[in-house]
Amino acid sequence: MSTENLLEQARALLIRTMTFYRDDPRTSTWLRGRVERLDQPLRIAVSGRVKAGKSTLINALVGEELAPTDAEERTQVNTFYQYGPEPKILVHTPHGAVQNVPVSTLDAGTIRDLQHWRPDEVVRLVIEAPSPGLQAISLIETPGLASSAVQETGRSALAQVLSEADAVLYLTRHPHQTDLQFLQSVHELQIARSAPINTIVAFSRADEVGSGGPEALQSAERIAERYRNDPTLRAFAQHVIPVVGLLGQAAATMTDAELTALTGLAQLSEADLDALLLSADRFANSTGPESIPPATRQHLVARFGHFGVERALTLIRAGSGDAKQLRSALLEESGLNALQEAVHQQFVERQQALRARSALLAVDMVLRANPRPGVHQLRGEFERLVANAHEWEELRLLSALDSGQVRFTRPLQAEAKRLLGAFGTDPRNRLGRDENALAVDLAEEATAALSRWREQAVNPLHDRTHREAVRTVVRSCERLVAQRPS
Numbered sequence: 001m002s003t004e005n006l007l008e009q010a011r012a013l014l015i016r017t018m019t020f021y022r023d024d025p026r027t028s029t030w031l032r033g034r035v036e037r038l039d040q041p042l043r044i045a046v047s048g049r050v051k052a053g054k055s056t057l058i059n060a061l062v063g064e065e066l067a068p069t070d071a072e073e074r075t076q077v078n079t080f081y082q083y084g085p086e087p088k089i090l091v092h093t094p095h096g097a098v099q100n101v102p103v104s105t106l107d108a109g110t111i112r113d114l115q116h117w118r119p120d121e122v123v124r125l126v127i128e129a130p131s132p133g134l135q136a137i138s139l140i141e142t143p144g145l146a147s148s149a150v151q152e153t154g155r156s157a158l159a160q161v162l163s164e165a166d167a168v169l170y171l172t173r174h175p176h177q178t179d180l181q182f183l184q185s186v187h188e189l190q191i192a193r194s195a196p197i198n199t200i201v202a203f204s205r206a207d208e209v210g211s212g213g214p215e216a217l218q219s220a221e222r223i224a225e226r227y228r229n230d231p232t233l234r235a236f237a238q239h240v241i242p243v244v245g246l247l248g249q250a251a252a253t254m255t256d257a258e259l260t261a262l263t264g265l266a267q268l269s270e271a272d273l274d275a276l277l278l279s280a281d282r283f284a285n286s287t288g289p290e291s292i293p294p295a296t297r298q299h300l301v302a303r304f305g306h307f308g309v310e311r312a313l314t315l316i317r318a319g320s321g322d323a324k325q326l327r328s329a330l331l332e333e334s335g336l337n338a339l340q341e342a343v344h345q346q347f348v349e350r351q352q353a354l355r356a357r358s359a360l361l362a363v364d365m366v367l368r369a370n371p372r373p374g375v376h377q378l379r380g381e382f383e384r385l386v387a388n389a390h391e392w393e394e395l396r397l398l399s400a401l402d403s404g405q406v407r408f409t410r411p412l413q414a415e416a417k418r419l420l421g422a423f424g425t426d427p428r429n430r431l432g433r434d435e436n437a438l439a440v441d442l443a444e445e446a447t448a449a450l451s452r453w454r455e456q457a458v459n460p461l462h463d464r465t466h467r468e469a470v471r472t473v474v475r476s477c478e479r480l481v482a483q484r485p486s
């Protein structure tokens with residue numbers, strides 16, 4: 001059995017496909033781009049309906065206000081935010097030309113102007129920024145789907161997103177039916193079905209749920225929980241997370257002046273503060289308190305939202321006095337920490353499996369679009385890799401274990417997750433040993449785990465789902481036995 005990892009096999013197949021099409025410059029150039037991408041930061045598409053809060057969330061994730069958020073018209077152009085040593089804007093036209101727009105700083109205004117070009121004038125904007133938040137991942141904002149378009153153009157828009165990104169962060173304000181259908185259509189593609197490992201759903205603008213009071217996030221969490229248990233959604237999204245992107249963005253980019261204003265407000269008497277916080281309108285426009293003038297309060301509501309201001313004041317009064325404490329408490333309350341954690345666990349840690357998926361998707365697209373004599377060998381190799389992609393099986397089983405679709409008894413459940421790589425994919429992590437563990441101990445532990453799980457495989461009490469799950473764990477153990485720890 002080959003234990004060479006899936007990514008390397010997928011890369012090799014991608015390169016062979018490129019060689020096979022070398023007399024077709026368009027195809028081979030496209031494929032070369034895909035090969036190069038395997039060594040670039042992971043690409044995550046931020047997708048969803050118009051005004052779902054995509055740009056705001058991108059800023060919250062990057063920790064800077066790069067993406068224009070207050071645009072009245074909707075964004076028409078795919079906008080890539082990626083790391084670069086200096087600020088840079090590249091404009092891609094439909095004919096393949098790339099123009100460099102000279103900039104010394106990146107301001108949302110310039111980006112906004114460029115985003116208003118029509119799709120037949122500009123097909124893609126690439127914003128390069130020296131932001132630490134973009135070193136491990138690149139983010140792509142896709143044009144917001146109009147509600148009618150979710151169904152109509154859903155598939156083609158989606159095919160586009162899929163071919164551009166390794167993973168999808170889908171934002172929805174109300175996870176209703178059309179969004180589910182849209183997401184499901186992603187899932188219909190062959191690779192997507194084999195590897196439903198690349199989608200996180202963010203339940204966005206969660207502060208607006210219900211009447212939008214301080215309890216909004218708890219209501220949003222209850223709704224999210226319902227969707228997590230929805231079998232349709234669970235089949236392709238591993239996480240449904242409520243987020244208040246606006247608060248996340250404000251917390252991540254909070255200024256000293258904002259902190260000073262918030263601290264000043266927190267010193268008001270409880271009665272005055274309660275009266276002031278009755279509504280966003282009252283907060284922003286009432287004449288008093290004079291120490292914090294209306295203009296400052298208007299600024300605070302615009303930046304943090306009414307929910308965010310209320311949370312910030314409550315936290316300051318409870319003792320989160322300095323900027324660092326307040327920022328981290330607000331990032332927690334906005335759901336941004338949970339989202340970052342999910343992105344890390346599901347996408348960054350699993351990037352090899354996601355990159356392999358993208359590479360195979362590219363091969364599949366080319367073989368379908370340009371069939372010619374001799375492709376059957378490549379197609380055969382493609383099918384073999386997809387069928388044997390054990391990494392994807394591990395991810396599927398991990399999410400089934402997390403969602404409760406599959407359950408082992410107590411000690412086995414934890415061990416299965418560890419062996420499947422939930423706490424790190426290195427042999428040491430999988431075997432629950434630290435970095436000082438000796439190779440011989442690891443080998444011994446791997447053999448012991450394998451025989452334990454082989455016993456489970458013949459347990460007659462297990463149903464089919466269970467037997468398949470056990471087989472996946474056994475296969476992970478077999479790989480650990482075959483692997484030489486480095």
Ligand SMILES: Nc1nc2c(ncn2[C@@H]2O[C@H](COP(=O)(O)OP(=O)(O)OP(=O)(O)O)[C@@H](O)[C@H]2O)c(=O)[nH]1
Nearest residue numbers: 050051052053054055056069074144205244245246
């Ligand atoms: N209350 C609240 N408002 C938000 C939140 N996120 C975004 N908004 C507001 O919603 C509006 C749209 O936000 P954007 O981030 O521009 O949304 P978008 O999905 O990028 O919009 P398009 O690209 O134009 O489709 C802006 O006025 C934001 O301030 C949130 O978490 N809470």
Ligand SMILES: [Mg+2]
Nearest residue numbers: 054055068075
């Ligand atoms: Mg936007």
